[in-house]
Amino acid sequence: MATTITMDTNKKQVARNNWFYFFSLALLALCVVAAAALAIVFGVMSSSSSDAATPSSLPSTPTLTAGVVGQRSVVLTYQSSSSDGNSPVTQYNVEATYDGGSPLNVSVAAESDCTGGNTCSIPITVSGLTNGVVYHFTISATNLAGTSAASASFGPFTPSDPTRTALGNMYTALNGPWYVTDQTDGSCVQAVGWDASNISGSWYCGWAGVSCTNSAGNSLTEAEFDTIEAMTDTTEKNAARDNVTVTGLNLADHYADNTCNTGTPVTGTLHADIGSLTDLTEINFSGCKLTGMLPSEIGGLTNLVTLNLQRNCFTADLPAEMILMTSLRNLDLSAQTSINGHQCNTNGFTGFSMDGDYYGQWSNFFSQVRSYDSTTQQFGTCTLGFNTWVTSDRVCQDYPQSFRGCTGSASSGNDAATCP
Numbered sequence: 395m396a397t398t399i400t401m402d403t404n405k406k407q408v409a410r411n412n413w414f415y416f417f418s419l420a421l422l423a424l425c426v427v428a429a430a431a432l433a434i435v436f437g438v439m440s441s442s443s444s445d446a447a448t449p450s451s452l453p454s455t456p457t458l459t460a461g462v463v464g465q466r467s468v469v470l471t472y473q474s475s476s477s478d479g480n481s482p483v484t485q486y487n488v489e490a491t492y493d494g495g496s497p498l499n500v501s502v503a504a505e506s507d508c509t510g511g512n513t514c515s516i517p518i519t520v521s522g523l524t525n526g527v528v529y530h531f532t533i534s535a536t537n538l539a540g541t542s543a544a545s546a547s548f549g550p551f552t553p554s555d556p557t558r559t560a561l562g563n564m565y566t567a568l569n570g571p572w573y574v575t576d577q578t579d580g581s582c583v584q585a586v587g588w589d590a591s592n593i594s595g596s597w598y599c600g601w602a603g604v605s606c607t608n609s610a611g612n613s614l615t616e617a618e619f620d621t622i623e624a625m626t627d628t629t630e631k632n633a634a635r636d637n638v639t640v641t642g643l644n645l646a647d648h649y650a651d652n653t654c655n656t657g658t659p660v661t662g663t664l665h666a667d668i669g670s671l672t673d674l675t676e677i678n679f680s681g682c683k684l685t686g687m688l689p690s691e692i693g694g695l696t697n698l699v700t701l702n703l704q705r706n707c708f709t710a711d712l713p714a715e716m717i718l719m720t721s722l723r724n725l726d727l728s729a730q731t732s733i734n735g736h737q738c739n740t741n742g743f744t745g746f747s748m749d750g751d752y753y754g755q756w757s758n759f760f761s762q763v764r765s766y767d768s769t770t771q772q773f774g775t776c777t778l779g780f781n782t783w784v785t786s787d788r789v790c791q792d793y794p795q796s797f798r799g800c801t802g803s804a805s806s807g808n809d810a811a812t813c814p
Contacts (some may be wrong), residue, residue, distance in 0.1 A: 574648050
């Protein structure tokens with residue numbers, strides 16, 4: 395019996411030891427889990443405490459720095475907020491105001507690289523404005539905390555139709571209003587549209603000598619013009635007009651005197667804005683007694699096919715930028731000394747700009763003008779009348795083929811412009 399009692403006691407002792415061991419392990423695991431949980435809790439509390447110490451606030455006010463007016467629009471350049479208030483700026487807001495109307499608002503998403511007060515690479519375009527109305531603009535920034543104070547008023551800006559502006563400036567430089575001989579009864583009548591009141595009023599596609607083309611690439615017909623002008627919805631009319639471009643200016647033999655042919659022809663200059671009418675394919679200002687130099691901006695007319703400036707009073711060299719007119723196929727610059735008995739008191743064109751030695755490029759240009767057009771199946775025409783320079787030894791010896799096809803004008807005996 396004594397032996398049996400001793401063995402039972404040992405078994406109980408071992409069981410107690412095993413229980414204590416496993417209990418200790420479980421307690422240790424529980425402590426580890428509890429410690430991890432406390433660390434997470436205290437970490438969140440610490441983070442919350444840190445956030446509470448640096449709360450987000452409104453961003454600083456951005457700044458408008460420049461504006462460019464366009465067709466019923468203004469494009470604004472701006473500098474970002476110098477401070478985002480500890481919360482990234484999400485958008486910038488522009489407000490346009492004008493007398494007698496409700497403000498117009500435009501918001502754009504903030505660029506990721508537009509921070510710290512730097513100039514943002516993508517400007518803000520405010521469209522839907524009215525041409526001729528004066529606008530002022532402000533800008534503000536928005537983050538999670540709200541919207542900043544608005545900037546100081548920036549302006550004034552007056553949207554305008556760039557084509558109307560160009561034609562208006564040309565009208566002023568050309569010394570209109572102009573008169574023309576009526577082809578029906580021979581009377582002398584004022585050219586339609588070209589007067590001070592219409593420059594800012596009527597649609598230029600109805601002016602004398604102005605040819606317009608619709609979005610399909612066809613000449614705007616009188617019926618189409620009347621349909622657009624009859625539209626009563628302003629937005630619809632503006633949209634229809636925006637789909638039409640000016641492609642031709644033909645004011646040949648127009649005069650600034652109501653006696654027409656017996657009067658003194660126009661004595662103005664060709665304004666630099668001619669270069670902004672980039673859809674032009676034809677210009678005919680023959681017989682208008684224009685004076686001065688051709689503006690260098692004319693080189694921007696890369697779609698121009700015909701340029702007729704004969705019987706005027708231009709002078710000096712042709713601008714080097716003309717060689718950029720890669721579509722030109724018909725060129726007439728002859729007879730620049732007199733018109734209908736009116737002496738110009740100039741020597742006409744004297745040559746072409748030689749900045750950077752353009753002889754070779756001019757040679758290529760005149761060859762291009764006279765080249766064969768597979769569409770019209772015709773060769774281009776070139777009439778210069780530059781007796782004082784085209785027959786110079788260097789031009790005729792170095793590039794005789796290029797200039798040989800450019801003839802003089804039959805209207806003046808000393809306009810011969812061919813190389814020997």
